[in-house]
Amino acid sequence: MSVMDMVIQAVIWALEVLAITVPIALSVAYITYAERRVIGWMQVRKGCNRVGPAGLLQPLADGLKLFLKETIIPAKANKLLFVGAPVLALVPTLAAFAVVPFGETSLFGLWKVPHVMAISNLNVGLLYLMAISSLSVYGFLMAGWASNSKYPIMGSIRSTCQMISYEVSMGFGLVTVMMLSGSLNLSDIVHAQAGGLLHWYMIPLFPMLLVFFISGCAETGRTPFDLTETEELVSGYNVEYSGMWFATFSLAEYGAMILISLMTSILFLGGWYAPIPALDIIPGIVWLLAKTSFLIFTFIWFRATFPRYRYDQMMRLGWKIFLPWTLGWIFVVGLFIYTPGLDHIINFWLAWR
Amino acid sequence: MLESAFFNLFAGLCVLSALGVVTARNTMHSVMFLVFCFFNAAGLFFLLDAEFLGVILILVYVGAVMVLFMFVIMMLEQKKDELKSSVRQYLSLGGVIAVLLLMEFVAAASSGVFVHGAHATAAHLGQQINNTEQIGQVLYTKYLLGFEIAAIILLVALIGAVVLTIRKRKDAKYQNISAQVKVRREDRVRKVRM
Structure with missing residues (x-):
């Protein structure tokens, strides 16, 4: 491979990365807009409607405001890690998108075999996602520690405990998906x-769908699990942050929310397939993005509906309810797969048999 | 060529960050260096087509073990003058270990296993061979006994840690959440005729 080939390869990689990150950044901006409008609608008020037609320029104005604000670094803070922490929180979220398949395309019949639209169609994609998305914990831990102040460190320990607890039941929920798909x-x-709605894993794994989505809610620190940013607990790890660095944390949070919605649609809601096979003439990416948008709407809906969990209630839900529940479901699925009389029920969903 | 470039990148960064772990003054910085070192080691696994091992390395060590390390270190107080005295205290023991390790490395490097060209650019197996499946097949057939023993040891350690640290405090007030959730309006509100 010559140097020229390597340069071309590097340019292709850079374009692939841009093709994922730029839409994510834009959709994060407009999810904040949608969130304010939807919550406004649910609470019978207008929401933001002043900047531009129907308030559509509001995210850009917010971005500009945050960009122009001064970033204050506390005098006693560890400067390197204080500045690095928001980046450490954002990068894993964006890196996780590398294995997400957005659909299948034969490029209008140019290719004989349809190709999967993902930067990397990794053999261990699911594990990669689990591994990479668990790394944003470091950003939150670092933010709390580097601020060198008592409230951020309490907040960062709180949110780290939350993220670690819910990762466990999320992982066990994914095991059931692996058992069915092989x-x-x-x-x-x-x-x-x-093959249509009945083949989707949400039918045999409905409890796991609930556990995965609610754990995703807790992972990203969305309401009702937003103890990381509550006023009565003096906010969280991000107390000392301002301006663009603060915005980077919320970019990471919303990016993780998109990721969880995409994952739920791919793992449980049939990915890029239509609910009825006849509707597959509509491109798969439209279906995937429609399912994802609905789940993002559900996130916002949760925020407008539920009151916040207390800390001990949240820990109880993660360890004492979700964990036994997911472990039990693994047992049930295993029992169905290998018991002679029962296996004909689950064979309908077993791709590898 | 691209592959050996990546091998040199990962291996070089791995060694440099490992040096950083030892030399960094700030313990938090050394933890971050160690995390970075694990990442590069995972990159080396990926170059060897062992993507399962690479991802598991990140998932277990970076995602779980190092977070616990960091939790402990965050709680510690760092004292500068104590650092200097402890260096003198452990210098002799550490020196002996370092010299022994160096001798082992030199012996391994000169044994001829790592001749030029044998690293990273090993024969590739292609995507159709799924090494997750291969590892699973071997673990659950040939090495089943060892695998199960390791699992039992981990379970015993897990339960042991819980048993050692759990204690019921008499003065602590616990809340019964299922009772709280089950409360209905009739239990709290009484209609009074005035």
Whole structure:
């Protein structure tokens, strides 16, 4: 491979990365807009409607405001890690999108075999997602510690405990998906759900869908699990942050929210397949993004509906309810797969048998 | 060429960050260096087509073990003058270990296993061979006994840690959440005729 080939390869990689990150940044901006409008609608008020037609320029104005604000670094803070922490929180979220398959395309019939639209169609995609998304904990821990102040460190320990607790039940929920699909490759998992609504994993794994989505809520620190940013607990790890660095944390939070919604649609809601096979003439990416948008709407809906959990209630839900529940469901699925009289029920969803 | 470039990048960063772990004054910085070191080691696994091991390395060590390390270190107080005295205290023991390790490394490097060209650019197996499946097959057939023993040891350690640290405090007030959730309006509100 010559130097020229390597340069071309590097440019292709850079373009692939941009093709994912730029839409994510834009959709994060407009999810904040949608959130304010939807909550406004649910609470019978207007929401933001002043900047531009129907308030559509509001996210840009917010971005500009945050960009122009001064970033204050506390005098006793550890400067390197204080500045690095928001980046450490954001990068894993963006890196996780590398394995997300957005659909299948044959490029209008140019390719004989349809290609999966993902930067990397990794064999261990599901594990990669679990591993990478668990790394944003470091950003939150670092933010609390580097601020060198008591409230951020309490807040960061609180939110780290929350993230670690819910990761466990999320992981066990994913095990049941692996048991049915027999693969860790995300596009294989979607292929295993082909053939309409009844083949989707939300039918046999409905409790896991609930556990995964609610744990996702807790992972990203959304209401009702937003103890990381509550006023009565003096906010959280981000007390000392201002301006653009503060915005980077919320960018990471909203990016993680998009990721969880995409993952739920891919793992449980049939990915890029239509609910009825006849509707597959509509491109798969439209279906995937529609499912994802609905789940993001559900996140916002939660925020407008539920009061906040108390800390001990949150820990109880993670460890004493979700964990036994997911472990029990793994046992049930295993029992159904290997018991002679019962296996014909679950064979309908078993791609590998 | 691209592959050996990546091998040199990962291996070099791995060694440099490992040096950083030892030399950094701030313990928090050394933890971050160690995390970075694990990342590069995972990159080396990926170059060897062992993507399962690479991802597991990140998931277990970076995602779980190092977070616990960091939790402990965050709670510690750092004292500058104590650092200097402890260096003198452990210098002799550490020196002996370092010399022994160096001798082992030199012996391993000169044994001929790592001749030029044998690193990273090993034969590739292609995507159709799924090494997750291969590892699973071997673990659950050939090495089943060892695997199960390791699992039991981990379980015993887990339960042991809980048993050692759990204590019921008499003065602590616990809330019964299921009772709280079950409360209905009739239990709290009484209609009084005036």
